[in-house]
Amino acid sequence: MLPHPGSNCDNFSGRRRGRVRWRAGTVRRVIDRRKLAAGLTLERQVYATNRPRSEAAASVGAAHLIASVPMTWMAKWAGGFPLYLAEARGNRVTDIDGHTYVDFALGDTGAMAGHSPAPTVDAIRRQVETVGGITAMLPTDDAAWVAEELSGRFGMPFWSFALSATDANRWALRLARAVTGRPMVASFAYGYHGTVDETFVVRDDTGATVARVGNVGPAVPPAQTTRALEWNDLASVEAALAPGDVAVVITEPALTNIGIVLPEPGFLDGLREICDRTGTLLLIDETHTLSAGPGGCTQAWGLRPDIVTLGKSFAGGIPIGAYGLSNDVAVRLHDLVVSTDADIVDVGGVGGTLAGNALSLAAARATLADVFTAEAFEHMIALATRFTAGVQDTLDRHDLPWSVVQLGARAEYRFARPAPRTGTESAAAGDDEVEEYLHLALANRGILLTPFHNMALMCPETSVADVDLHTEVFAAIVGAVCT
């Protein structure tokens, strides 16, 4: 990301989540780099000129906030300073300079249910104002309802709650190591599962596991805990699991944090088969891929995980995470805790004071019951299909060597054609300059994309007109920088 002069975010707005400098040769042939540079300069000027209040707020924030923002990821914003939020409803966000945007970023999936969905807001009000009790370290009925609902959707009969997908993954990895008695974890290169130490791995040219660039303060070199796998490469899975010391493979059912990289036919079946043969558990992280339908890819594709993790969106934006265990894993866990000193009810490293609180479960119940319905997903997925077709149309018109990939209610364009097959290929297809131009040009025309990538997500309130606006603007801004 190129810095915006004078912004305090500059020092912090480096590459993240696999954003690598331009390497692929294909883009340059059709994107006119001089037009792109001129377009980028102009879009930066327009962005800054029209948002004096956000820029001023960012410089006030610089006094006492690390990276000028409440959480350092918020520094990752094209234009050098983030938009400051005035209000958000449905799929519309308004900044403090008075600009309203069609929001396809949706809080990087945290707001996939739309901003402040009415059923969730009602449930939050009821819990806070009428019932009383935000967090009491006491269970409420909502927990059993939500667990039963998640069981129906994902097939895992036993659930526990966290406050983030990161924590759900961390705790699930601990449980997997505990029940298998194995020390290692396997994770796909350029997969992302939150700030989970074990997963910041990639493969070097020889296939050896190495830390991902930018890894901050690792407790140990991650190769000591993890074997890095390559997506869509069953040989890499065979090799990593063959020694029999891997407790669990943690993966999304499609990579969604390095563009969207879908599994090739047979890949997930092969992964399951190797896990079965080597006695390795399979953890499917559905935090983003819940976009595939009410039960994520697990339901939509008939997957057979041993553990499912979730987070971000299913309490309508109120912090929550969850992990579900298969019957077999739950029985093994039960046997372990009754026969050893493994401690899951106090200070054994699984759990958190505010996890499973009354408020987040009330919000999850309402969101699952009344917002994330089968009909809502049907609507969202149809819109993502329309979005994808609109983007493809522009790519075809200019014969651009880019690709667009859809996964249920989300779609993402990537600067490579054919679409990358692996995380490593997809990382190599990054192009910071094009990406900043697209994000700024869209924002200047009233559209937000997820700042970490080129992802567009539909929520129940997204409309055909919103998608068509993107199609029209995308065609114009891409056309303006093509040769």
Ligand SMILES: Cc1ncc(COP(=O)(O)O)c(C=O)c1O
């Ligand atoms: C697949 C996946 N799992 C887990 C996480 C972690 O979510 P959180 O940062 O809300 O803990 C993310 C975040 O992007 C994610 O994409």
